[in-house]
Amino acid sequence: MxxxxxxxxxxxxxxxxxxxxxxxxxxxxxxxxxxxxxxxxxxxxxxxxxxxxxxxxxxxxxxxxxxxxxxxxxxxxxxxxxxxxxxxxxxxxxxxxxxxxxxxxxxxxxxxxxxxxxxxxxxxxxxxxxxxxxxxxxxxxxxxxxxxxxxxxxxxxxxxxxxxxxxxxxxxxxxxxxQGAHLQPSPFQVPLEQLNTWKQEVQAVTIEDAVEDYLLDVCDALRAHRDVEIGPSPRATLALLQAARARAWMHDRTYVTPEDIKQLANPLLAHRLVLTLEATLKMTNGRLVQQILESLTVPTEV
CATH class of the missing domain: 3.40.50.300 (P-loop containing nucleotide triphosphate hydrolases)
Structure with a gap:
C-alpha cells in the first residue's frame, strides 16, 4: 500500500x-x-x-x-x-x-x-x-x-x-x-488511519549505539565548526533520528544505518545553520555539511 x-x-x-x-x-x-x-x-x-x-x-x-x-x-x-x-x-x-x-x-x-x-x-x-x-x-x-x-x-x-x-x-x-503521462495516477486511496500503523512501525526501528554516536558526531562537529554561529538544535538531533528511522522503514529495514544519516544530513541540517559573515562569502550551508560528512569516520555496519 x-x-x-x-x-x-x-x-x-x-x-x-x-x-x-x-x-x-x-x-x-x-x-x-x-x-x-x-x-x-x-x-x-x-x-x-x-x-x-x-x-x-x-x-x-x-x-x-x-x-x-x-x-x-x-x-x-x-x-x-x-x-x-x-x-x-x-x-x-x-x-x-x-x-x-x-x-x-x-x-x-x-x-x-x-x-x-x-x-x-x-x-x-x-x-x-x-x-x-x-x-x-x-x-x-x-x-x-x-x-x-x-x-x-x-x-x-x-x-x-x-x-x-x-x-x-x-x-x-x-x-x-x-504527452500527459503525469495525468494518469491510478484511482487509489490510502485510509488516513493507515498512517497510525506505519508510524508505529517506524517507531519500532532500532539504532545501534555506534550509529547513534555517528549521528551525534555530525551534529557536534557542526556546532563546533569555526564558521558556524548557530549549529543544529536538540530539535534537529531528534528530527534526524526520527527521519533516519523513517528512511530505514521505507527501505524495508528494521534498523538505522550510517547511510541513512549521511543521506538525510544535508536536507535536514543545512537550512538550520547560521554561518559567520566571512563564511557566507566562501561557502554554502550545504557545502559545509558535506565537508563535515566527508571528514568523519563512518562506523562499520554490523
Whole structure:
C-alpha cells in the first residue's frame, strides 16, 4: 500500500523521486517540509496529490503581505442571534496544509505557524485547540524573487524537517510531461488511519549505539565548526533520528544505518545553520555539511 502511494505521487509529479521520498519521510516522522523553487515546478500539485491519495483534508493558504494571523488560525465571532461568541476555524485545521509563498507574508503572520508546527495546536483568544491528527505543513517559497518578501527567521526554519528543491527535468521526462503521462495516477486511496500503523512501525526501528554516536558526531562537529554561529538544535538531533528511522522503514529495514544519516544530513541540517559573515562569502550551508560528512569516520555496519 505504501509503495502504491509512492507510485501515485511519482505519476503526478514526474522526475522528482528525491523530493517525493523526502516528503514521505516527513509524513512518517511528523516533520514539516519547505520547498524552495521556481513557480510552475509542481509544488502545489505534489501537495494536492499527497492529500488526495491519503484521503486527507487539504487546505491551501496563499500568503501575501496583508495576510493576517487570523487568516490562518481563525477567530471568535459574535453571533447576535445567540448572544454568544462562536469559533470559526481557519485553514490550518486540516491534515495537509500548503502554505504557498510563505516568505511573502509578514513575520507577525509567520509566527502564527510556530505553535502549530511545533506542538500541533493553536491558541485563539484564551483557548488552545489541537490540530487534526497527521498534521503536515508543506510550505513553498521562490528563491529568486526578493522584492516584497520577508526572510524566514531561524526559529521558523528550525521547525521544518527538510528544505528541498526540485531537480531540473531532463528532456525525456519533460517530453513525457507534454504527452500527459503525469495525468494518469491510478484511482487509489490510502485510509488516513493507515498512517497510525506505519508510524508505529517506524517507531519500532532500532539504532545501534555506534550509529547513534555517528549521528551525534555530525551534529557536534557542526556546532563546533569555526564558521558556524548557530549549529543544529536538540530539535534537529531528534528530527534526524526520527527521519533516519523513517528512511530505514521505507527501505524495508528494521534498523538505522550510517547511510541513512549521511543521506538525510544535508536536507535536514543545512537550512538550520547560521554561518559567520566571512563564511557566507566562501561557502554554502550545504557545502559545509558535506565537508563535515566527508571528514568523519563512518562506523562499520554490523
Amino acid at each position: 505504501f509503495q502504491q502511494l509512492r507510485t501515485n505521487l511519482k505519476q503526478a509529479v514526474l522526475g522528482q523521486e528525491h523530493v517525493i521520498d523526502h516528503l514521505l519521510i516527513g509524513l512518517l516522522s511528523e516533520g514539516h517540509v519547505l520547498l524552495e523553487d521556481r513557480p510552475g515546478t509542481g509544488k502545489t500539485t505534489l501537495a494536492k496529490s499527497l492529500a488526495n491519495t491519503l484521503d486527507a483534508k487539504f487546505s491551501r493558504i496563499q500568503c501575501t503581505a496583508d495576510t493576517l494571523p487570523t487568516d490562518l488560525l481563525g477567530m471568535e465571532l459574535f453571533n447576535p442571534l445567540t448572544g454568544s461568541f462562536e469559533q470559526r476555524f481557519g485553514p490550518l485545521f486540516a491534515n495537509i496544509v500548503l502554505v504557498d509563498e510563505i516568505n511573502r507574508t509578514t513575520p507577525r503572520t509567520q509566527s502564527a505557524l510556530l505553535e502549530a508546527m511545533g506542538e500541533a495546536q493553536v491558541t485563539i483568544g484564551d483557548t488552545s485547540y489541537t490540530l487534526p491528527q497527521h498534521f503536515l505543513v508543506i510550505a513553498t517559497q521562490n528563491p529568486f524573487d526578493g522584492q516584497g518578501t520577508f526572510p524566514l527567521p531561524h526559529a521558523q526554519l528550525d521547525r521544518f524537517l527538510f528544505k528541498l528543491s526540485f531537480a531540473p527535468l531532463d528532456r525525456q521526462v519533460e517530453k513525457a510531461l507534454l
